[in-house]
Amino acid sequence: xxxxxxxxxxDDVQSGxxxxxxxxxxxxxxxxxxxxxxGCLLLMRLALEDxxxxxxxxxSMKVYVEExxxxxxxxxxxAENDFIQSVEVESGDEVLAGLSHFFVxxxxxxxxxxxxxxxxxxxxxxxxxxxxxEVARSLDGMQGIEAVIYPQEMAQTLYGxxxxxxxxxxxxxxxxxxxxxxxAYIAFHLALYQREKEIRVKLLVGANPxxxxxxxxxxxxxxxxxxxxxxxxxxxxxxxxxxxxIEQAVPFLIQLDSSNRIIVFSMQCIVSIVIGIGASFLAxxxxxxxx
Amino acid sequence: MIVLNRVSKxxxxxxxxxxxxxxxxxxxxxxxxxxxGSGKSTLIKLLYREIERDSxxxxxxxxxxxxxxxxxxxxxxxxxxxxxxxxERKTVLENVMLAGKVLGKKQTEIENEAVRLLTRxxxxxxxxxxxxxxxxxxxxxxxxxxxxxxxxxxILADEPTGNLDRETSxxxxxxLKELHEEEGVAMLVITHSEQLIQQMNEKSWVIExxxxxxx
Ligand SMILES: Nc1ncnc2c1ncn2[C@@H]1O[C@H](COP(=O)(O)OP(=O)(O)O)[C@@H](O)[C@H]1O
Ligand SMILES: [Mg+2]
Numbered sequence: 001x002x003x004x005x006x007x008x009x010x011d012d013v014q015s016g017x018x019x020x021x022x023x024x025x026x027x028x029x030x031x032x033x034x035x036x037x038x039g040c041l042l043l044m045r046l047a048l049e050d051x052x053x054x055x056x057x058x059x060s061m062k063v064y065v066e067e068x069x070x071x072x073x074x075x076x077x078x079a080e081n082d083f084i085q086s087v088e089v090e091s092g093d094e095v096l097a098g099l100s101h102f103f104v105x106x107x108x109x110x111x112x113x114x115x116x117x118x119x120x121x122x123x124x125x126x127x128x129x130x131x132x133x134e135v136a137r138s139l140d141g142m143q144g145i146e147a148v149i150y151p152q153e154m155a156q157t158l159y160g161x162x163x164x165x166x167x168x169x170x171x172x173x174x175x176x177x178x179x180x181x182x183x184a185y186i187a188f189h190l191a192l193y194q195r196e197k198e199i200r201v202k203l204l205v206g207a208n209p210x211x212x213x214x215x216x217x218x219x220x221x222x223x224x225x226x227x228x229x230x231x232x233x234x235x236x237x238x239x240x241x242x243x244x245x246i247e248q249a250v251p252f253l254i255q256l257d258s259s260n261r262i263i264v265f266s267m268q269c270i271v272s273i274v275i276g277i278g279a280s281f282l283a284x285x286x287x288x289x290x291x
Numbered sequence: 292m293i294v295l296n297r298v299s300k301x302x303x304x305x306x307x308x309x310x311x312x313x314x315x316x317x318x319x320x321x322x323x324x325x326x327x328g329s330g331k332s333t334l335i336k337l338l339y340r341e342i343e344r345d346s347x348x349x350x351x352x353x354x355x356x357x358x359x360x361x362x363x364x365x366x367x368x369x370x371x372x373x374x375x376x377x378x379e380r381k382t383v384l385e386n387v388m389l390a391g392k393v394l395g396k397k398q399t400e401i402e403n404e405a406v407r408l409l410t411r412x413x414x415x416x417x418x419x420x421x422x423x424x425x426x427x428x429x430x431x432x433x434x435x436x437x438x439x440x441x442x443x444x445x446i447l448a449d450e451p452t453g454n455l456d457r458e459t460s461x462x463x464x465x466x467l468k469e470l471h472e473e474e475g476v477a478m479l480v481i482t483h484s485e486q487l488i489q490q491m492n493e494k495s496w497v498i499e500x501x502x503x504x505x506x
Contacts, residue, residue, distance in 0.1 A: 005395035019380075201376050204339070205437065206366035207393035 031227030034180035061150030184279030224276020298347030309501035325498035369438025373453035
């Protein structure tokens with residue numbers, strides 16, 4: 001394609017967008033809304049992921065060793081288990097010392113429970129927190145283990161959240177994508193319809209259909225880009241004005257990685273460009289075959 | 292220039308052209324006439340492939356047109372329509388230049404040629420007018436210039452005078468004839484006006500009952 005052809009196509013792109021201001025604007029707004037929401041959902045999902053990783057790291061279980069059993073030996077057996085990341089031995093005295101904080105001035109109560117002695121415990125970190133229940137169950141039956149204690153409810157609640165966010169997030173994202181694509185598609189159909197004669201005449205005087213189509217693909221790309229860029233700004237604002245302050249106020253709740261931002265922003269760029277080009281690609285498919 | 296060999300075309304059950312034989316030499320001028328609905332437009336549309344024939348061969352410059360890309364075929368010819376097919380939002384000059392732009396030619400080159408031809412057909416004073424501001428005859432002259440812009444070796448005109456009064460029709464046909472001689476271009480002109488054909492005194496063909504005969 002010659003430089004002149006590109007220039008003429010570019011001229012047509014400009015006049016085309018100007019002439020279809022309404023439809024172009026509608027596409028931009030819809031792409032903007034959809035991509036912003038998608039970006040926000042993704043951002044929250046990623047932030048939550050960090051939260052989860054953080055909370056997971058706090059979830060550990062405690063294995064109480066039967067009296068008279070060799071704690072060191074048991075802990076090295078446990079350490080070899082594939083699902084266990086690390087083990088840490090707490091002697092009975094340490095456990096007792098930990099508990100005694102809660103019984104200041106009432107040491108007799110603690111004594112009456114424990115007879116002044118406590119079994120050794122092993123703090124176990126599992127590799128994958130979602131497996132915590134299974135690991136706990138299998139350890140429970142092991143020789144030498146008296147009891148397994150882990151924050152079951154907390155783990156389950158957390159996974160409940162993640163699943164909900166994943167499910168609803170995916171559904172909402174999908175719906176938004178479909179709506180944005182449809183609006184862009186309709187806008188392009190409208191644009192094609194309004195320029196039907198122009199396209200027909202161009203093809204009759206010998207225009208290469210690929211060039212004619214290129215004009216619409218470029219228009220799509222531009223609409224997508226504009227919608228995408230505006231949504232980048234609004235997502236950025238959300239990031240700076242809402243999430244960042246939350247992070248600073250309650251750092252353990254969400255943890256924002258700057259890599260999150262890059263992931264979200266590049267996703268937004270890709271999605272909006274794909275919507276723009278995809279919609280005009282679909283809308284122009286028929287046109288080229290017809291005349 | 293053009294050779295049709297046993298070309299047939301039907302729309303559903305309606306057989307419009309049957310085993311048509313036709314030819315037009317390089318640099319030849321010919322009329323094609325026939326009653327309304329006899330298949331004149333169908334024949335011309337087959338030539339620039341707005342529609343496709345059912346069977347037969349169509350050669351242009353010895354080359355089977357089915358083997359060319361549509362746009363390559365259309366670049367070999369200029370087409371003039373009864374309804375002018377000018378774009379309302381473009382000026383006379385822009386309408387003409389469109390034909391050069393889609394070929395990716397240089398702007399100045401296109402513009403010079405467009406102005407030359409528009410001046411030739413008496414539209415020098417209307418370059419920046421819009422089609423609506425012109426008379427029917429002026430619009431058709433614009434369309435003729437657009438067809439000639441890329442210096443094709445062939446012009447197809449489908450009832451170019453169909454929307455014009457008698458006097459203007461004669462003027463357009465005379466112009467086509469003159470341009471045919473000046474620019475050295477073959478022309479196939481469809482018209483259903485017997486009177487005009489007689490006045491022009493040119494070679495002509497007629498479509499009847501799905502066949503094309505030389506008169
Ligand atoms: N796209 C079409 N579908 C069905 N019938 C058509 C179509 N185009 C033309 N015809 C029919 O074919 C016949 C020839 O049409 P056309 O070539 O346009 O005639 P002319 O140009 O000589 O008036 C007419 O009877 C017309 O009704
Ligand atoms: Mg006709």
